[in-house]
Amino acid sequence: MIQVRELTKCYGGRVVVDGLTFTAPPGVVTGFLGPNGAGKSTTMRLIVGLERPASGTAMVDGVRYADLRAPLRSVGTMLDARSVHPGRTAFRHLMAVARTHGIPRSRVQEVIGLAGLESVAGRRAGTFSLGMGQRLGIAGALLGDPGTLILDEPVNGLDPDGVLWMRHLVRELAAEGRAVLLSSHLVHELALCADRVVVIGKGRLLADAALGDPALGEGSLEDAYLRLTAGSVEFRSGAARGGVR
């Protein structure tokens, strides 16, 4: 379970996460939504201790990430699928991560199977396509069989088979009682795989509700998202502002 309380982060005096409070409970897929630059990745990085907050707290199972004794066994993360040594094979990469936690080779083989990477496990990660890299990132997140998963744009780059696989995977992970926090710009996809959504804009909480909750208003999740974020979009194209001329 993830508990974020009054979390604030500034870069160069600019507030990018602003008093954010939400929970990603166990047994639930929590979709994390917001326009470009809203602070989603920064929040995820704060949760796993890659950034220090100006104030507030972020806990996993009631413990700060830095204080977790075996972090991979508590929380699996995929924040940037490209953060893999390009010269290492997928298998060797996963083995190197597994060794830090005494995770056996058999579990490495298991997650390679879960991610559908058997046929390319011996290939160097640097030769992987975007989607293959995403699958490797998921395999790494699952290594420690964690109770909490934090996935930043996991569907990015996946082909339609991969999108379907990811949808089923996150549903299954939640059904097993895990807390899944998943960011995506694909609102339609989140409507299919999330139980609830946390929507942020300019670092602030705009909504925290179960899908179908009247708090999200009438219409689809996309309608709700567009309504909620209307005042928080920083990068709007000329066409969206009303024509290209």
Ligand SMILES: Nc1ncnc2c1ncn2[C@@H]1O[C@H](COP(=O)(O)OP(=O)(O)OP(=O)(O)O)[C@@H](O)[C@H]1O
């Ligand atoms: N290391 C950094 N130094 C300075 N500013 C940063 C840094 N990392 C992020 N930011 C800024 O913080 C804000 C939030 O960025 P963040 O990546 O968290 O947003 P996001 O919601 O994940 O966006 P996107 O959907 O585009 O990935 C942005 O304005 C970004 O430019």
